[in-house]
Amino acid sequence: MNARRRSDDRTETIMRTALDLALEVGYAKLSMEAVAARAGVGKDTIYRRWPSKALLFLDAVLSSRNTGLEHPDTGDIVADLREVMSRAADLLARPPWGPLYQDLIGEAQHNPDVAAALNQRFIQPQTADTLARLKVAKEQGQLAPDFDLDLAFEILSGPLYFRLLITQQPITQAYIDRLLRALFAGMAPEPHPR
Amino acid sequence: MNARRRSDDRTETIMRTALDLALEVGYAKLSMEAVAARAGVGKDTIYRRWPSKALLFLDAVLSSRNTGLEHPDTGDIVADLREVMSRAADLLARPPWGPLYQDLIGEAQHNPDVAAALNQRFIQPQTADTLARLKVAKEQGQLAPDFDLDLAFEILSGPLYFRLLITQQPITQAYIDRLLRALFAGMAPEPHPR
DNA sequence: GCCATACTGGACGTCGCGTCCCGTTATCGG
DNA sequence: CCGATAACGGGACGCGACGTCCAGTATGGC
Structure with a gap:
């Protein structure tokens, strides 16, 4: 249970860090080393959760916000x-x-x-x-x-x-x-x- | 003149080789080493003509054919x-x-x-x-x-x-x-x- | 026939992905 | 409270590829 909780925290931390770095330097210059270092995490810990840099990036971008792009219905x-x-x-x-x-x-x-x-x-x-x-x-x-x-x-x-x-x-x-x-x-x- | 001609030949050869390789393995797996090797050309010779792999690829794709996408005018x-x-x-x-x-x-x-x-x-x-x-x-x-x-x-x-x-x-x-x-x-x- | 220029080929530095390993730390069952 | 289990940090490593550099060599102009 708590092991699970700790895992969740790391998952969250890694995604946020990846997102922050991506915002700073862009996807092209985003490196797993940098994410691991800034998140204070071993690279294995990342690769245990995501199979590749690309999918981590995707997760980071898509999970960052619930889009706020739902349709209103004003009748018009x-x-x-x-x-x-x-x-x-x-x-x-x-x-x-x-x-x-x-x-x-x-x-x-x-x-x-x-x-x-x-x-x-x-x-x-x-x-x-x-x-x-x-x-x-x-x-x-x-x-x-x-x-x-x-x-x-x-x-x-x-x-x-x-x-x-x-x-x-x-x-x-x-x-x-x-x-x-x-x-x-x-x-x-x-x-x-x- | 002939030096110029020789250069042109190489330029052409390199582009065609790059295109062939790209068609075979895709852009992601296209490597400058492979292009140079198959074209029988030193890597310098490529980099003397294109500043990067991306621009060589672009040239290769865009020069390959004159698109055949001109508009006809049948009146309709x-x-x-x-x-x-x-x-x-x-x-x-x-x-x-x-x-x-x-x-x-x-x-x-x-x-x-x-x-x-x-x-x-x-x-x-x-x-x-x-x-x-x-x-x-x-x-x-x-x-x-x-x-x-x-x-x-x-x-x-x-x-x-x-x-x-x-x-x-x-x-x-x-x-x-x-x-x-x-x-x-x-x-x-x-x-x-x- | 000679010189300048471009060329080949390969070594090299660099970077970053993804893997592996080892010593450490946290968590859970009893 | 304690020992077993699993996850973790950190760093070394292999690998592939970009792009640079440097000989030694071939090619064309004069």
Whole structure:
């Protein structure tokens, strides 16, 4: 029981230390030696808990806060989406979390374990939350019955990630508004094709 | 002149070798030693041309082919976009190029040089090409005068990258069609909000 | 034919991951 | 309260790879 408690304390300490160091020097320069040293812990103690640096880092970043990215429900679907997207942009696309989140996704590109864990522990819950909110809106008649909820989610998220990961353009409130307007007001061409 | 020619030959050889090796073992396991050995070249010769492994890799991937992702102009903007997006998905989201492109973007997340070069040499030209085609369509009256071309590009690209980099869901022809339909037919809700 | 330049090949320093081990410390059962 | 058991700290270690350096060698210009 107490052995278990002591273990938990160390687990917590190691994650917090890893996170602190990552915030200071970035993931690239984060070393297990440094984490062990600052946490006052042997490297074995870390490797007994995490199989690799990448997964420790993932745990450190994802456990650090319960995101605060849950969807409000004010009754206005657009306002609610706007709110969550703004919070997400603030949180994930700027220091101090932005670079860490970017590194995490970067790591996921060549580390299937990280990719899988990132999806399960962050992306999927977040997706499910948004879809649930959209579903409610549809049931309340705020959205057309054939409104494609899954696609809508990807149309809102995709461009944000595109800017974060590829072009590195800033994700402003104005941009979020443009996205929402395009999605909900439609961008249909004049002589309606197709 | 011949010294110059010899240099050019080596540059070419090194890039091709790097690309071959990357295709075989992936970027993570690609080593400069292996490239030098297989190319029959001293490591100095490589480092005289590229400052780091990451930039050699980027050069190798980007120079390998002139993408074949230029926009056709059949007069039908939707058909043309559909064509290019399909080609891009085939080329960039599946073996053999998919993993390399993913690794490249992964590397860009913590290497500003790679990020900048990737943007300049691939993303921006590709963006400009798409925007040019969209502009023509608008001038021909296929798109509304206030159609937001830049945003449209990001709405089409973002979700593809989102699937490639984050959720790893397949990018099917059907998905591309859904995206195009959403963008051009609009996804306006029933009781039109905002 | 000679000189400058680029080249090969290999040794080297450095770093950091992940493993191993040993002496120590904390916890739990009795 | 005490001894057995397990976890721990700290450090050494092997390993692989980046990037530098240094001979000795080949190649092309003049």
